[in-house]
Amino acid sequence: MSYKNSQRLGQVFTVGEMFSGPGGIGTALNLVNYKNSRFDHVWATDYDLDTAKTYKNNVLKNCPMAKFICDDIKKINIDDLPIVDGLLYGFPCNDFSLVGEQKGFNGEFGPLYTYGVKYIERVNPLFFFAENVTGLTSANDGKAFKKILYDLNHAGKYGYTITANMYKFEEYGVPQTRHRYILIGIRGDLGLKFQVPKPISRMITCKEALANIPLECSNQELTKQSEIVKERLSYIRAGENVWQAADRMPEYLRLNTKNTKISQIYRRLDPNKPAYTITGSGGGGTHVYHWSEPRALTNRERARLQTFPDDFIFYGTKESVRKQIGMAVPVNGAKIILEALLKTLLHDDYPHIEPSDGYYMAKSLTNSGAKKYQINTKKTPNRGL
Numbered sequence: 001m002s003y004k005n006s007q008r009l010g011q012v013f014t015v016g017e018m019f020s021g022p023g024g025i026g027t028a029l030n031l032v033n034y035k036n037s038r039f040d041h042v043w044a045t046d047y048d049l050d051t052a053k054t055y056k057n058n059v060l061k062n063c064p065m066a067k068f069i070c071d072d073i074k075k076i077n078i079d080d081l082p083i084v085d086g087l088l089y090g091f092p093c094n095d096f097s098l099v100g101e102q103k104g105f106n107g108e109f110g111p112l113y114t115y116g117v118k119y120i121e122r123v124n125p126l127f128f129f130a131e132n133v134t135g136l137t138s139a140n141d142g143k144a145f146k147k148i149l150y151d152l153n154h155a156g157k158y159g160y161t162i163t164a165n166m167y168k169f170e171e172y173g174v175p176q177t178r179h180r181y182i183l184i185g186i187r188g189d190l191g192l193k194f195q196v197p198k199p200i201s202r203m204i205t206c207k208e209a210l211a212n213i214p215l216e217c218s219n220q221e222l223t224k225q226s227e228i229v230k231e232r233l234s235y236i237r238a239g240e241n242v243w244q245a246a247d248r249m250p251e252y253l254r255l256n257t258k259n260t261k262i263s264q265i266y267r268r269l270d271p272n273k274p275a276y277t278i279t280g281s282g283g284g285g286t287h288v289y290h291w292s293e294p295r296a297l298t299n300r301e302r303a304r305l306q307t308f309p310d311d312f313i314f315y316g317t318k319e320s321v322r323k324q325i326g327m328a329v330p331v332n333g334a335k336i337i338l339e340a341l342l343k344t345l346l347h348d349d350y351p352h353i354e355p356s357d358g359y360y361m362a363k364s365l366t367n368s369g370a371k372k373y374q375i376n377t378k379k380t381p382n383r384g385l
Contacts, residue, residue, distance in 0.1 A: 050316030159362030280326025
C-alpha cells in the first residue's frame with residue numbers, strides 16, 4: 001500500500017539531520033510520539049568535534065544503528081548519505097544573522113543550504129524541516145530568501161509544498177524571546193499541506209524556567225566575574241542594559257563606546273518575562289546576566305532557557321558549550337512543530353494559524369511528466385518567485 005493512500009498508524013518515519021548542532025531538533029524528535037507513530041534517526045552531520053560528541057552521547061544514545069558524520073559538509077559525498085523519509089536541515093545562519101555583516105550568499109556559510117537541496121534532489125524525501133534566523137529574509141536585499149524558497153519548492157521529482165513561517169518561540173513554551181524562520185516542505189505528490197500549530201496560551205518566565213536546578217546537573221560552571229563587572233551590575237536593574245543605567249552609574253563604570261549600543265550588553269534578565277535571545281558568541285557583556293545576582297548565567301541555566309532537559313550533557317570547554325547552546329533550536333518549540341508535522345503526515349488535523357509568509361504549492365501540471373509548478377504567493381505577493 002502506498003503512503004499516499006494510507007494513514008499508516010504505527011508508522012516510523014526515518015530522518016537524517018544535516019548541520020545538526022548539539023541536538024535541539026534531534027532531542028525534540030525523540031520526544032514525539034503520536035498514535036504509536038514516531039520519527040527515527042538514521043544519520044546526522046556536523047563539522048564541530050564537541051558538537052558531534054554532544055549529539056552522539058545524548059540524541060543518539062538509544063539509536064545504536066544511527067550514523068554520525070563529523071566533517072565539513074563540503075567534504076561529504078552527498079550520494080553516500082543513506083536514504084530517509086525526511087531531512088532535518090538547520091543550515092548555518094552566520095551569514096544571514098542580523099547581528100554581524102549579513103553577507104548572505106556572499107559569505108562563507110550562506111551557500112551551504114545547497115547541500116540540502118542536493119540531497120533532496122537525489123532522494124525525494126517525503127518532507128523536510130529547514131530552519132534559519134529572521135535575518136534570512138533581508139540578506140542580499142531579500143534575494144537570498146527568494147532563492148532558497150524557489151530552490152526548495154522546485155527540488156526533486158515532484159517539488160515541495162512549503163509552509164514558511166517566522167516562529168516566536170516564546171509563544172511555544174520556550175522561556176526566551178527567540179524568533180526563527182522554519183520552512184516545512186511536504187513532497188508535492190502527497191497532496192498534503194503543513195499547518196502552523198497554534199501557539200500555547202501562556203508564556204513562561206525566565207524565573208520559572210531557572211527554578212530548582214538540581215545540584216548534580218552538569219555544565220554549571222560559574223563565570224569568574226571581575227570586581228568591576230560586579231560593581232557595574234549592581235547599578236543595573238532587572239531588565240535593563242548598561243546604557244539604561246548610565247545616569248546612576250559612576251563615570252569609570254560606564255562604557256565609552258560609540259555606535260555599539262546593543263541592547264544585550266550587560267543586560268539583566270527580567271524575572272517576570274521570558275529571557276532575551278541566548279546567543280552562542282560575543283565578548284564582554286553578552287553572556288546573559290541574572291536579574292538579582294551579580295553574575296552571568298551558567299551554561300546549564302542557558303540550556304534551561306533553551307528547554308534542554310537537565311540530563312542532557314554538553315561536551316567541550318565552557319565557551320564551546322556556550323556556543324553549542326546558543327546555536328541550538330529550542331527543544332520545546334521544535335517538539336510542537338514536529339508533532340504537527342507527524343499529524344500532517346498521518347492526515348490528522350490540529351489547531352493551527354495562518355503562516356507569516358504563506359504557502360508555496362508545488363504541483364506537476366503537464367501530462368508529459370515535465371516539471372511545471374504553480375506557486376501560491378498568498379500573503380506574500382511581492383516575493384517574485
